[in-house]
Amino acid sequence: MSYLMSNYKPLDISFSKGKGCYLFTDDGEKYLDALTGVAVVNLGHSHDKIVKTIKDQAEKLIHTSNWYRIDNQETLGEKLCAASGMEKVFFGNSGAEANEAAIKLTRLYAHKKGIENPIIITAINSFHGRTMAALSATGNDNVKKGFYPVLPGFIHVDYNNIDQLKAFSKNNNVVAVMLEPIQGESGVRIPDANYLNEVQALCQKNNWLFILDEVQTGMGRTGKLFAHQHDNLKPDIMTLAKGLGNGYPIGACLARGEASQLFTPGTHGSTFGGNPMAAAVAGSVLEIIEAENILDNVNTMSAFAKKLFLQRLEKSSKVTDFRIKGLMIGIELNHDPSSLLQKGIENKILINITGNTIRLLPPLIINESEVCELVDKVCNLIDEL
Ligand SMILES: Cc1ncc(COP(=O)(O)O)c(C=O)c1O
Missing domain, CATH: 3.90.1150.10 (Aspartate Aminotransferase, domain 1)
Structure with a gap:
């Protein structure tokens, strides 16, 4: 048993x-x-440098609190922003948590504009995680079964169909579009060449936040550090996890522009998020990706x-x-x-x-x-x- x-x-x-x-x-x-713990252990098991980082950091300091400055986290934030063109980052412990942060930023963005019942458009067959907001964003009824009521404020459209998105242009409650650059859980669904660029243009035109969930596609998985870099895109918010820690739990929600300024002290947090150990490991992951080509x-x-x-x-x-x-x-x-x-x-x-x-x-x-x-x-x- x-x-x-x-x-x-x-x-x-x-x-x-x-x-x-x-x-x-x-x-x-x-x-x-050929699974890598579902796109996590991207640099292979027991990578020498990751092992050394974990050992060295464990001997120094594993955890303090986000109530004190965490230097490893500051360094990691700077590196991730430099690599992505984003401006600020929040660290959690998983993909779902990174997406929760993105959804909370979107609510703040909407309320600042006086929109009380904001809508995020996501895709059918998407997967964004198992916590309640991430689950509500997810476009797969099977994973929601038994957990209703889910959060209001999500509309699902066909992935790779720009016309369905355009049809919401006159809906004043829509504030964001949240997509995976490639849908992973639903079987590696790659959109048409222009789709994500068209989504970005539509978001810019309508003042919608363009959110890319790179939890699975990020950290080199598709041949660029972030999948959207194949298309020269600039999301307003990007989420990461999985390969970011090569097996050590860490997630990140990065943002630029207005979205990067919305959290103020006390509005969001995580006990473990970006602790000295997790941030050291993710810093090593980035270094290895570069040093080992x-x-x-x-x-x-x-x-x-x-x-x-x-x-x-x-x-x-x-x-x-x-x-x-x-x-x-x-x-x-x-x-x-x-x-x-x-x-x-x-x-x-x-x-x-x-x-x-x-x-x-x-x-x-x-x-x-x-x-x-x-x-x-x-x-x-x-x-x-
Ligand atoms: C695109 C995407 N977003 C979010 C998640 C959720 O990540 P986690 O399981 O770390 O919460 C996953 C997990 O498979 C994912 O593939």
Whole structure:
């Protein structure tokens, strides 16, 4: 009997060690990790520099309080703003918390304009987290089931459909549009080339805040540090988590312009958010991404993986779509692939299944031979389905 609540349904396997792209069980079995704890351990397991940062910081100081200046947090904030063109940052501990901060900023933005019942437009099939506001923003009824009433103030439109957004231009209660640059949880949905630019233009025209949830796409996952940098975009608010701490919990809500000035002392907070340890680790993550040319590796390995996958998959009658941006990969099938999770374990590879799509989020440090192994194992799984 397990004493854990039943909100997860874990596979019957446990890992005791990780190194680079691999996880190991106690009996020494080795598994290729193409999930990275859902786009988290981007720099691989037990990265030497991350381990050193954690050890060094643990010996110095783990936690104080945001009631005192936290120098590591100041340094990290400066680095993140320099890298993103944003102006201010709030640190929490997760993606959902980062999005809660974004939603709260939007409420303040609206109330300042005298709008009492503000609306944020988000997308159908989006995922923004499990806390009540993030859940309300999420465009997936399955994750809301049992938790109604959700928060008012969210309208969901089709992703990648600019006309549906334009139709709200005359609605004076709308104050923001909140989107993922690529929808991750719903199976790596990449919008058309111009979509996000058109959304930004519409937001500027209507004085709506343009919020990008980069919790999954950020920190190099798509081949740029932030996915919106592929399109030369400038969101008003951007949220981060997952890869920001490479497994150490930290989330961030960054803002620029008016949105960056809305929190005043006492309006928002988090006991742990951006504590000395979390901020030190995230600072190391940023340094490693630069020092080890991680973005170059993502782009090179992405092109290599794409070539290999397409060679193997073009012969498959089961594959209906193949989507890739950086190392965010979705392979959509005309078969229910849910049995592949367990079959993956039997074949020593960790993957993710979402709907009819196999989602792969391998570490950003993956090399050519590991990509070959990934493609081979995943394509064998599809062949056997
Ligand atoms: C785009 C996006 N936003 C928010 C979240 C929620 O993040 P967390 O689980 O850290 O709260 C996720 C998690 O999968 C996500 O993919």
